[in-house]
Amino acid sequence: MGNEKEYIAIFDSHRELIDKPCARLLNTERAKALEIFKSSGFPGPKEENWLHTNVAKRFATDYGMNLGRVMAETGSHDIFICDVPNLNTHKAYIVNDSFRAADNKGKSLPQGVILDSLNEIAKKNPTLLEPYYNRLAGDGDSIAQFNTTFTQDGIVLYIPKNTTVEETIQIVALLQSNVEMMSNRRLLIILEENSKASLLLCDHSSLQKQTLSTQVTEIFIGRGASLDMYEVEETALTNTRLGHIFVHQDRDSRFKHSNITLTNGFTRNYVEVRLEGEGAETSINGLAIGDKKQHIDNRTIVDHKVSHCTSNELYKYILDEESTGVFAGRMLIRPGAQHSVSEQTNRNLCLTSCAHMYAQPQLEIYADDVKCSHGSTVGQLDENALFYMQQRGVPADEARHLLMYAFAGEVIEHIGIEALRDRLHMLVEKRFRGELNRCKGCNLCK
């Protein structure tokens, strides 16, 4: 046990302050999670799932926690417009860990759709959220329990039966603070039968102070429903991001997830997809571009609980300078989950001798009539291709960029929204050229 004791002490002495502004649902689950966290503590560096990501150390900084729910000074939408050209989105913000409505210029979501503060909805309509809140993250690791213990707000997105949200919903998570700060935010996404939505999550922080955010996202995709979810991280070297996504998929549902880490400090993304209904399909993809001392850890579990489900996974890393990449993908086919099709690919480029890559693709299979495969490679850019391009007058640097761009392109191509795809192509290219990759119109970057 290390510094978890300090956090438990903080919790115990401020319990009233934490509980007071929150809905009963959040507080009940908080009590359960606290007990689990107390017994488990932060994961140690020798734990199999945390071998290359020493997370306990990240909690050692003396972070400020906004337990008293003091609102940040300005509305984030005034200073920040995360604009994707040619893409109209319906926006909402999470500043630190509080929900902040955005000015959507009179546009409204289809009837019955809720995009609001998790805490407020849990107060107003607890029966809506009760069957869902912490139902998946309740079995999560100790960091997920830590989040449940400290979280006070977040966003809930609820889409009722047979509803299609045409416009992409964009959630921008922002960190604003003058001191070292921690935020524990929570997202709850519920898609009822035959509903459909696409969601873009942007994680931004350009603070020079040490920051840490834990983010637990629980997603329930009902029968025949479909969710496309894209996450883009553009934070600073001083940031620690510990993201958890838990997905429950019903019969014939579809889930597509792309996680793009463009700039970051220390990131761990955990994605757990539980395929609970026959015919469910899932596709999870990731692209990580690292340099300096960035650390990017992606861990995924696709749990085929029933038969006739399909899963695809593609993760790519480009590691430069002294960056570290960790990938662990586990495909679990439970007994009786016959006719499962599962494919996993992990490809990594190491550009310097100081860049480290740890890859662990895993297959765990308990049914025989399945088609499962994984492939993983670590290598460099093809010398012959570089030479070929130089022969034809393409400068060496340009040739390298072209090849890296093409390498990254495969993941970006999985993104279903054309405008976002173009935007990411542009951002990735800029990233390779070392240019600022902030969004146009962002006051922080101007």
Place this chain on the structure above:
Amino acid sequence: MKKKNSLLKKLANKAYEFGFVSKIKTDIIETGLNEDTVRLISEKKNEPEWLLEFRLQAYRHWLTLDMPTWAHLEIPSIDYQAISYYADPLKKNKENKNKEIDPELMKTFEKLGIPLEERLALSGTAVDAVMDSVSVKTTFKEELKEKGIIFCSMSEAIQEYPDLVRQYLGTVVNYRDNFYAALNTAVFSDGSFVYIPKGVRCPMELSTYFRINAANTGQFERTLIVADDDSYVSYLEGCTAPMRDENQLHAAIVEIVVMENAEVKYSTVQNWYPGDAEGKGGVYNFVTKRGDCRGRNSKLSWTQVETGSAITWKYPSCILRGDNSQGEFYSVALTNNYQQADTGTKMIHLGKNTRSTIISKGISAGKSQNSYRGLVRVSKNADGARNYSQCDSLLLGDKCGAHTFPYMDIHNNSAIVEHEATTSKISEDQLFYCNQRGIGTEEAIGLIVNGYAKEVLNKLPMEFAIEAQKLLSVSLEGAVG
């Protein structure tokens, strides 16, 4: 369906061929493990002081360790105090103080197909036969000695070549390496020692045959192979145990040192008693095998066919220290009934332009669990390292499990590392094709599985390949319904 059932029945009734017990008078020490046990073993073997000290260090370290739990195995708790750590089947002839081999013991090995009389032996194979804790006999020793090759039991080597043993023992597998390595170092009893001098190509296959006979004992053998510059040796290992209801422990260490331009080929056909169809009994096989390619251009190749043992925990590894050194790992692991296997390899690339190949074929049937676990580590200075890994799993039946856990730790940007794995069941199309042409289902499965494992079986020396092929089809008979 009827046919399938009858096939399954046949499998259930299939007896383990080597499950007999030999009635041999055996000197067994009392069960339990403490410092006195370690001293007693050392005393019985008349060991020098340094070795006793080495054992005691390991024992004290072992006391601080817990059994590893990270493998995908369900290991029932083992009472280390209920095991006897030394069993000697040789009776001493007091008059001439020489050890004489019990004729019953000779018969046992004959029954196992390992004749200990040189005139009966297959030409081209020298054998060191180890029963329980003691090496029974080593054949062709004299012929090998003419070439300067040392091939003898570990106890003999400790007496006759103490300097050589001391120079290399424990340098590849340190007693601090893991729980079972510490245990083995504390109580190891016998095993083989091989030294191939500079520039010598060993003219015959060297082989060790391990047999557990006595009840309530464990086997803790230790093998050390040193191949000096420009030498070559091919080494084979086989093992069997009687059928017993209780589990028996086998925790061995194999250390291999490969010097400049030398090559060692190490092949294993592991056929310890796997337990009965209900999962009762069987050997726990917890083995640490590692080779150190110390010289430039050295090569180490592991080939293993794993069909036995109730639980297998085994990762033959290569430390590729010398520049241009090469490591290979070819494995077929078959589990049936309630067997569990967590096996694979470690390829540690330290030198420049080092290469490694991993081919692993897992076959699971019945209610067994079969895992591949392998590490490829390319260190910072290992420029130009290359690895290719392929791990395939075949599932026969819907109650078994096949798992793949590869680890890749890459710290060098010039490394090229590839891993691929597939899991599937026997192709219905292939079976249908064979059936169509009048080949019965069982035979067809044998054909397909042997084809599937061919890449690995081809790496085995001739006699072993035949044995392994037979073993595979025996273990598989009727396994597919």
